Amino acid sequence: MTRKQRRLTMIGCSLAVLGLAAGLVLYSLRDSIVFFSTPSMVTEQHIAPGRRFRLGGLVQPGSLKRGDNLAVSFEVADGSAKLPVVYKGLLPDLFREGQGVVAEGALDASGVFKADTVLAKHDEKYMPKEVADALKKQGHWKDDYDNKPATGARVTQNAAPAGQGVTQ
Known part of the structure; x- marks a missing residue:
């Protein structure tokens, strides 16, 4: 085998192993992907x-x-x-x-x-x-x-116009 053929074979095998690993991970997570069930x-x-x-x-x-x-x-x-x-x-x-x-x-x-x-x-x-x-x-x-408007929003000192006091 030439050097180029060995390199291509190694790259191909590496991609196959990586693809198999990704497939196994996704297969094992198939029931966990949904955040919750109704x-x-x-x-x-x-x-x-x-x-x-x-x-x-x-x-x-x-x-x-x-x-x-x-x-x-x-x-x-x-x-x-x-x-x-x-x-x-x-x-x-x-x-x-x-x-x-x-x-x-x-x-x-x-x-x-x-x-x-x-x-x-x-x-x-x-x-x-x-x-x-x-x-x-x-x-x-x-x-x-x-x-619905958001309630409970807090105004901070940084958001107040200059010269106006804001209580928290």
Whole structure:
């Protein structure tokens, strides 16, 4: 074999190994690429009890119940399906009924999602893109979701006009 043929053979083999490694990585991540599953997706995919995943949707109005020792239960809905959630711990300050939430945990044998982490939306304008897309797809999107003003915005000293005092 000539020197050029050896070099081309090495480059070809290296590219084949690199392609195989990239394919294996993408194949192993195929279930983890989605940021979260909606209640409809959970029922469609028949997720096995004990398997960890993220559940996203809207907290169903009237479903929040507080128990002893920081235990709470609520339902997460996406318009066509609901899934009961139980959580023990402090809820985020922005957690409310009727608003977007993402919870991390696993289903138990009875079909209840046992969350160990609950994430609430950032402000009045924020809704996770996947939740908004799922609501739009199912026809439950409200135009005022896009038009709500941001609340709780803080004005800092740097943003104040000269000569005006700003309290924080």
